Amino acid sequence: MIKPDLLKSFIASADCGSFSAAARVLGKHLTTVSGNVAKLEDDLGVMLFDREGKYPQLTEAGRNLYDGAKVAVESIERFQRNAQQLSIGIPATMMIAIDEELALQPFLSLLKTLQKNWPHLTLTILSLTPEEILQRVREQRIDLAITPTLEGNSQFYEFRAIGNCMIDIVCAQSHPLAKQRTISNDDLMAHTQIISPSTRSPAVLRESAKMSSSILESNGYHNFLSLIRAELGWGFLHRLNQQPIHDIVSIRPEFVQTQLQVQYDVIWQKNQPITEVHSFIIERIKHIFSNHAFE
CATH class of the missing domain: 1.10.10.10 (Winged helix-like DNA-binding domain superfamily/Winged helix DNA-binding domain)
Incomplete structure (x- = not known):
């Protein structure tokens, strides 16, 4: 040899x-x-x-x-x-789940760095609802997950608060609501609302999450944007930055007095060993939220 x-x-x-x-x-x-x-x-x-x-x-x-x-x-x-x-205990595989309401783009740099620093690490990235994330963490099928803050104390997961995500109310540039200077609750109710089928709405939106009698349900960030662009309705968009999105505008109804936002956590299985890879990912996610939340 x-x-x-x-x-x-x-x-x-x-x-x-x-x-x-x-x-x-x-x-x-x-x-x-x-x-x-x-x-x-x-x-x-x-x-x-x-x-x-x-x-x-x-x-x-x-x-x-x-x-x-x-x-x-x-x-x-x-x-x-x-x-x-x-x-030295660095895992060979890692499964990371991200709330399906979030775009993957802000996390791409983190994933590239993981590939560079730990090339042997086999990554699986999933886009799931908070309910699916919680269930898979309970079943020990996910190593780390990014999810809206879950109420109550859990017996089966640990968490770390990582920051806030902005919530914008959006519609297509050509949607009738985009042309109005003032928008009332009645105006919103008169048009179809696009919502996630997830039953766990962020606390800040719980009272107003479903405002219209005409509802179109869609799961996932990109599916949501596709329906918005097609002028099929308006909806609440989770955003980690304020970069313009093609053909989509933010609207400010009268009931919105301050920037809507929702707290996010990273969660993982209770008693799961936290290696340097886990710590690196958690800190980088926290950095992403703190840098992008209110640019």
């Missing part, structure tokens, strides 16, 4: 153009690097470098084997890194 150090000496020598430069990059003696390359050539039965000139030049065989050597070294290093992380 070819040792990784031999491949590393070969790659560095090819990249640097000389054995001495490769030795400096690798922090090894020149004789060690040149010896490793010679040993690799013996093991493979091919010449990797032409040494007749001032500087060694890759042979045709060396050029053909270079990319494969890099892939082999990267795979070995990834294997060793993954094994080390598993040995």
Whole structure:
């Protein structure tokens, strides 16, 4: 079996153009690097470098084997890194649930960082209602979840408050409500309201969550936006930032005197070990909410 150090000496020598430069990059003696390359050539039965000139030049065989050597070294290093992380308790898989009323976009940077820092970690991202999240946490099928604050003390989950999410009342730019300067409760009641079928409405909206006699139910952030854009009604939109959304406008009915908002928590199974990955995710989610809530 070819040792990784031999491949590393070969790659560095090819990249640097000389054995001495490769030795400096690798922090090894020149004789060690040149010896490793010679040993690799013996093991493979091919010449990797032409040494007749001032500087060694890759042979045709060396050029053909270079990319494969890099892939082999990267795979070995990834294997060793993954094994080390598993040995200190870093999980191999993680299931994260996000309240379906939230867009996934604000969390994409966090997911990319997780892939970079813990490449062995297999992530599953779910978009669920608060009821589904609670049930799956109870069944120990979710590791971390982002959900509106749940009332009462639970016997089966831990939580950490992470911040507030804005609630906007929105409709399509071409919807009749978008053209009105003042909007009364009667105006809202005269038009179809798009709501989530979830029975657990945020406390701040509980009294006014269902205002119209004409209701269209839809689950999920993107389904909600699609129905709004199609002029099928108006509704309450959960937003972590105030960036404009194409073809959608915010309206301010008379009953809304202050910015509506709802508290969110991260929850997880009671007695679940909290690793550095869990802590990193929780802190980054808290950072996302604190940075975006009222931009």
